[in-house]
Amino acid sequence: xxxxxxxxAVAAGDRDTLLRYVxxxxxxxxxxxxxxxxxxxxxxxxxxxxxxxxxxxxxxxDTLATKDHAxxxxxxxxxxxxxxxxxxxxxxxxxx
Amino acid sequence: MTVARDVTERVKPPRAVFVPFRMGHHFGVPFxxxxxxxxxxxxxxxxxxxxRSGDIVDLPYRWADVRREGKxxxxxxxxxxxxxxxxxxxxxxxxxxxxxx
Amino acid sequence: xxxxxxxxxxxxxxxxxxxxxxxxxxxxDDVVTLAPLARPVSQCRLTFVSSAxxxxxGTLPFDxxxxxxxxxxxxxxxxxxxxxxxxxxxxxxxxxxxxxxxVIFPITRLQELVxxxxxxxxxxxxxxxxxxxxxPQLLERTLAEDIxxxxxxxxxxxxxxxxx
Numbered sequence: 001x002x003x004x005x006x007x008x009a010v011a012a013g014d015r016d017t018l019l020r021y022v023x024x025x026x027x028x029x030x031x032x033x034x035x036x037x038x039x040x041x042x043x044x045x046x047x048x049x050x051x052x053x054x055x056x057x058x059x060x061x062d063t064l065a066t067k068d069h070a071x072x073x074x075x076x077x078x079x080x081x082x083x084x085x086x087x088x089x090x091x092x093x094x095x096x
Numbered sequence: 097m098t099v100a101r102d103v104t105e106r107v108k109p110p111r112a113v114f115v116p117f118r119m120g121h122h123f124g125v126p127f128x129x130x131x132x133x134x135x136x137x138x139x140x141x142x143x144x145x146x147x148r149s150g151d152i153v154d155l156p157y158r159w160a161d162v163r164r165e166g167k168x169x170x171x172x173x174x175x176x177x178x179x180x181x182x183x184x185x186x187x188x189x190x191x192x193x194x195x196x197x
Numbered sequence: 198x199x200x201x202x203x204x205x206x207x208x209x210x211x212x213x214x215x216x217x218x219x220x221x222x223x224x225x226d227d228v229v230t231l232a233p234l235a236r237p238v239s240q241c242r243l244t245f246v247s248s249a250x251x252x253x254x255g256t257l258p259f260d261x262x263x264x265x266x267x268x269x270x271x272x273x274x275x276x277x278x279x280x281x282x283x284x285x286x287x288x289x290x291x292x293x294x295x296x297x298x299x300v301i302f303p304i305t306r307l308q309e310l311v312x313x314x315x316x317x318x319x320x321x322x323x324x325x326x327x328x329x330x331x332x333p334q335l336l337e338r339t340l341a342e343d344i345x346x347x348x349x350x351x352x353x354x355x356x357x358x359x360x361x
Contacts, residue, residue: 002220003265003332025264028288029217077262094119094290097359101204102211106224109358110231118206120249120290122359123306126297132306136357137315140243143234143355150228159206 026080028092037084037091044083097122097139101152110149111142117159124157125166127173223333235354243307244320244353245275246344248328249294249361250286251302253277258285259327266330268340272347275319277304286327289361301361320351328361 001009001021009017020031027034049055064072084090098104099122101114115122115135124131138155207213214222234241250259252271260267273282279298284291293300304323310316324344330336348356 001218001331003335005220006265006331022264024217029213074260074263077264081262092287093292094288097357099205100207100210100360102209103214103222103360106211106222108225108228110229114205116205118290118293120361121293121300122361123300123303126293126300129299129306129309132299132303133310136303136306136310139357140238140316140355143238146231149231 028094033091038080040087040089041080041083044087045079097135098152101154104152108150111139111146112152113139113142114152114154115157116154117157117162124162126170128162128166128169131162131165218331221331221333223337238316238355239314240317241354242318242320242352243311243316244348244351244356245302245304245307245323246348246356246358247302247323247325247361249289249301249325249359250284250327251282251298251325252285253281254283261285261287261327261329265332266336267327268330268332268335270324270326270340270344270347272322273302273304273325275304275321275323276308279305286329286361288329301359307357320348320353322347322351324348 001017001024006018006021008014009021023031023034023038025034026037063075067075081092098112098114099117099119104112104114113135115124117124123135135155135157138153142153211222250261251273252259253273256271259269259271279302282298282302282304284294284298291301294302299305302323302325307316307319311319324347326340326344330340
């Protein structure tokens, strides 16, 4: 969806369109795949924490407190792609 | 250079050549230097031969043939498949097969 | 138009992309006037422009995670070797290009064509960006204009474009 299309959806409070777009982006053009990709990223984020390892909470809290919203939003997308790449199941190869 | 003819028909560049290849493979297949070169020169030829703006020229290749010849070429030339990202000067060593289809 | 020898491998790409990302594709109603070639290609300075996300190693990677795209470009020295370059791009198959970059960014072939006298010379830089951009107007107004200005400043006379 083009940027004006997305901005119109924001202005109209049309969350369904925005959700569809996020799934298309993360699913390489396939909404159902995007839904699975989101789940996949969350599982990737869950598993490393199950053994209760030491984490750098100060870094996380400092990042959340000091970085602007746009940078944090970008970090969120970056982490998604980082995690799905880590999963070994990479769909973004142009075949979908 | 386009592998998406229908998109190019909408964009309407002044000169265009179309190859029916896989996305991301506009100049053919790995290590097929003669094919890559032939596609570039066919595109450059349009600079002097295009009679009007907006024409799209279909180059006479078929993806299945190009891919098969690429595999045969790699099988026939030792060492070509090792070392990803390394371009091997293959064109001089392999006879010109030319476009098919 | 000449007869088609074979149709594209992914037919209906235009409709597919428009159904998924409405308003993201560029279309034009008219063709631009054909610019005549002033002198033979063997005397011309050539540049190459690609949306394949190719960039010199060590430069800031293209923003492939951004939900509305990256509107920047990279200069690629035209004398670079494929090993000096890397690809940062999603959404098109790079398996061929990762083995031989010339499949999508034929820098070695263009250097050879100059050495063989087929092409006069190469402009100092080629230009590369990524094709996932959700604002076609911004793309045309900024990225395309920026690259066009750079190509003119390089005194390139002919350009080969390969939209990945």
